[in-house]
Amino acid sequence: MASAHPVVIVTGASRGYGAAIVRELFSINKQVRVVGVARSEYLLRNLQHALPAGQFEFVVGDLVDDKVAQQVVETTVAKYGRIDGVVFNAGVLEPMGPAADIPLAGVKHLFDVNLFSVLHLTQLTLPHLRASKGRAIYVSSGAATNAYHGWVAYNMSKAALNMLAANVGAEEPDVTAVSVRPGVLDTDMQAHIRAEGGSKLPKDMHDYFLKRHDEGSLIPPEVSGHVVAQLALKAPKELSGQFLDWQADVLAEFQKHPTA
Numbered sequence: 001m002a003s004a005h006p007v008v009i010v011t012g013a014s015r016g017y018g019a020a021i022v023r024e025l026f027s028i029n030k031q032v033r034v035v036g037v038a039r040s041e042y043l044l045r046n047l048q049h050a051l052p053a054g055q056f057e058f059v060v061g062d063l064v065d066d067k068v069a070q071q072v073v074e075t076t077v078a079k080y081g082r083i084d085g086v087v088f089n090a091g092v093l094e095p096m097g098p099a100a101d102i103p104l105a106g107v108k109h110l111f112d113v114n115l116f117s118v119l120h121l122t123q124l125t126l127p128h129l130r131a132s133k134g135r136a137i138y139v140s141s142g143a144a145t146n147a148y149h150g151w152v153a154y155n156m157s158k159a160a161l162n163m164l165a166a167n168v169g170a171e172e173p174d175v176t177a178v179s180v181r182p183g184v185l186d187t188d189m190q191a192h193i194r195a196e197g198g199s200k201l202p203k204d205m206h207d208y209f210l211k212r213h214d215e216g217s218l219i220p221p222e223v224s225g226h227v228v229a230q231l232a233l234k235a236p237k238e239l240s241g242q243f244l245d246w247q248a249d250v251l252a253e254f255q256k257h258p259t260a
Contacts, residue, residue, distance in 0.1 A: 007033045007080040008232050009072060009125065011063060012090030014038030017139065017182060019047055020225035021087055021232075024256070026051060028229055033080045037063060037072050037090070063090060063117040064109075073124045083128035085232035088118045089139045091157075099152040107153040114157035119164060130174045135235045137228055138165040138179040140243060162243045169241025176240045178231055183219040183246055226256035 008025055012018035013036030025032045034051075036058045038044055044058040057079050061068035076083055091114045095106035122136060129136060143151055144158035161179060168177035227246045231239075231254065244251060 005031045005033055005080070006084040006233055007035070007076060007082050008085040008087065009035045009037065009076055009083060009121075010087045010089060010232075011037045011121070013058070014040045014043035014047065017221045017225055018087075018089045019043075020221035021089060021229050022047060022051070022056070024222055024226040024229035025232065026055075027226070028233060031055075032233070033057075035059065035072065035076045035079070037061070037068070063121060064112045066120060069117065069121045069124055072121065073128070077128065082132055083125055083134060084132045085135045085137065086121065086125050086129070087137045087139065087228060087232050088121065088161075089228075090117070091139070093151075093154050095153060096150045097152075098150060102153060110153045111157055111160075114154070115160050115164070118161060122164065122168065126168075126172065126175065130172065133174050134176070135232055136165070136168055136175060136177040137231045137235065138162075138177070139228065140165075140179040140181055142181050142183075142245075144179075144181070144243065165243065166241045172240075176235045176237050178235050178239050178241075179243045180228055180231065181243070181245045182224045182228065223256050227251055227254045230254035 006029060010018055010022050010025075013022050018036070018038065022034055022036055025034055030052070032055065034056050036044055036047065036056065038058070039060065039062055041060040044060060048056045048058060057075060059068065059072045059075050061071065063069050073083070092110055095102055095110065097103075118138070125136070128134070138161055140161050141154070141158040143155045144162045146155070148155060165177045165179035168175060224246045234254070239250065247255070
C-alpha cells in the first residue's frame with residue numbers, strides 16, 4: 001500500500017513528457033520521492049536542481065543496457081527503501097517508413113527501446129510493486145490501435161506495449177497496470193516529425209502535424225502528464241489492464257484543473 005512518501009520511477013525523465021510527469025508528481029504530492037532515468041546527465045541534473053532537495057535521484061544511461069535497469073532498481077531501493085510506482089515513458093519513433101522497406105535493424109532497435117527494455121524493467125520492479133501494492137503506468141499511443149502510414153515499427157511496439165500492460169494487469173493481483181494514450185503532445189517528438197516527416201510520411205499526415213502546431217492545438221505535456229502522474233500515485237485497481245485515453249471519462253478526477 002502507498003506510504004506517506006511514495007516512491008516513483010520515471011523513465012525518459014530528462015525532458016518533454018517525462019520531465020513534465022516528474023514535475024506533476026511533485027505538484028500532486030510534495031512528499032513524493034522520484035528516481036528519473038535518461039541518457040542526459042546535464043538535463044537530469046538541471047531537473048534535480050529545480051526540485052525539492054533530497055527527493056529526486058537519477059540514473060544516467062540507456063535502459064536497453066540491462067545493467068542500467070538493474071542500477072535503477074538498486075538505486076531506488078537503496079535511496080528510498082521501496083518502489084510504489086513506475087512510469088514507463090522512454091521511447092523512440094525512428095525508424096519511420098513503410099513496412100515494405102523499413103530497415104529491419106532499426107526496427108529491432110526500436111523494439112529494444114520501446115518494448116524489451118520495458119519488459120525487463122517490469123520484471124525487475126514487480127517484486128517491489130507487489131510488496132507495495134503499487135502501480136505500473138505504461139505510456140502508449142493512439143498509434144497502438146491505428147495504422148499510420150510510415151509508422152509501422154512504432155505502431156507495432158505500442159500495440160505490444162498495451163498487451164504487456166494488459167497481461168500484467170491480468171497476472172498480478174497486487175499490482176495495478178494501466179497503459180495510457182497521452183494525446184498529441186507539444187514535445188521534441190512532434191518537432192522531429194515536423195522536421196523529418198516530410199520525406200518519410202504521406203503529405204496529408206505530415207500536413208496534419210504541421211497544422212496542429214501552427215494552430216496551437218498540441219497538448220501541453222504537463223496537462224496530459226498530470227493524469228499519468230495521478231495514475232502513478234492513485235490509480236484504482238479496477239483500471240488495471242486497461243488502455244485508456246488521457247481524457248477518458250473514468251479519469252475525470254485525475255485531470256489538471258486551471259488554477260484561479
